Amino acid sequence: MSHVINVHDLNFSFGSGALTQPVLKNVTISIQKGEIVLMTGPSGSGKTTFLTIIGGLRQAYHGSVRVLDQELINSSEQVKVSVRQQIGYIFQQHNLLKSLTAQQNVSMALEMQNSMTEQQRLDHAAEMLRAVGLDARLNYKPDQLSAGQCQRVSIARALVGQPKIVLADEPTASLDKQSGHEAVTILERLAKESQTTILLVTHDYRILDMADRVVELEDGVIKEK
Numbered sequence: 001m002s003h004v005i006n007v008h009d010l011n012f013s014f015g016s017g018a019l020t021q022p023v024l025k026n027v028t029i030s031i032q033k034g035e036i037v038l039m040t041g042p043s044g045s046g047k048t049t050f051l052t053i054i055g056g057l058r059q060a061y062h063g064s065v066r067v068l069d070q071e072l073i074n075s076s077e078q079v080k081v082s083v084r085q086q087i088g089y090i091f092q093q094h095n096l097l098k099s100l101t102a103q104q105n106v107s108m109a110l111e112m113q114n115s116m117t118e119q120q121r122l123d124h125a126a127e128m129l130r131a132v133g134l135d136a137r138l139n140y141k142p143d144q145l146s147a148g149q150c151q152r153v154s155i156a157r158a159l160v161g162q163p164k165i166v167l168a169d170e171p172t173a174s175l176d177k178q179s180g181h182e183a184v185t186i187l188e189r190l191a192k193e194s195q196t197t198i199l200l201v202t203h204d205y206r207i208l209d210m211a212d213r214v215v216e217l218e219d220g221v222i223k224e225k
């Protein structure tokens with residue numbers, strides 16, 4: 001069985017000394033290639049902190065966090081960068097650049113790929129926007145798109161580089177029920193087609209049916225549901 005995420009006894013605290021605040025306590029979880037895992041849990045239970053550690057965006061010191069066969073605990077910046085390049089991120093707010101079109105926002109995610117010409121990047125972006133149902137909106141800027149469409153652009157941006165893992169932090173939080181459901185259904189379909197692993201944090205009980213597995217983080221402790 002191939003696990004793309006393997007976390008063992010991860011402990012993480014903010015602050016130090018008397019102000020130490022433990023946030024993650026002996027968290028152990030393995031996620032397989034192609035699996036879609038939804039993480040729920042009360043506000044402040046450590047979900048975002050967990051995602052940022054998995055994404056190589058925050059240093060943790062205790063335990064083991066293996067992502068795509070690389071150990072992230074006490075790892076070099078170089079290791080973290082190589083892991084980050086294989087991960088797509090989707091945030092609660094879409095974080096698109098206002099001055100760029102949908103197509104330019106998506107193609108920007110390919111800028112690190114030196115082997116591609118500008119035109120190839122734009123072509124890939126257009127293809128990905130077609131896959132999320134926005135082929136008629138390539139030249140629209142975020143202000144001219146609905147919240148649901150913006151989130152679909154950010155799904156396209158997260159997937160265009162063919163990441164092995166997508167980390168999503170409350171991607172439906174700013175959307176109404178229908179567009180939230182549409183966005184995650186598209187994400188699920190594309191992820192399944194390409195065997196991309198998804199770890200998605202949500203408070204949104206309406207999308208739990210898309211998961212292969214639901215886990216709950218409560219008070220820094222993980223429980224399988």
Ligand SMILES: Nc1ncnc2c1ncn2[C@@H]1O[C@H](COP(=O)(O)OP(=O)(O)OP(=O)(O)O)[C@@H](O)[C@H]1O
Pocket residue numbers: 014015023041042043044045046047048049050
């Ligand atoms: N940079 C920081 N410095 C100190 N404490 C922090 C920091 N970031 C988060 N915390 C604290 O760590 C705990 C976990 O925060 P985290 O954002 O991971 O929770 P969450 O489960 O994602 O919450 P929410 O669902 O509200 O987004 C909270 O008590 C929070 O106040």
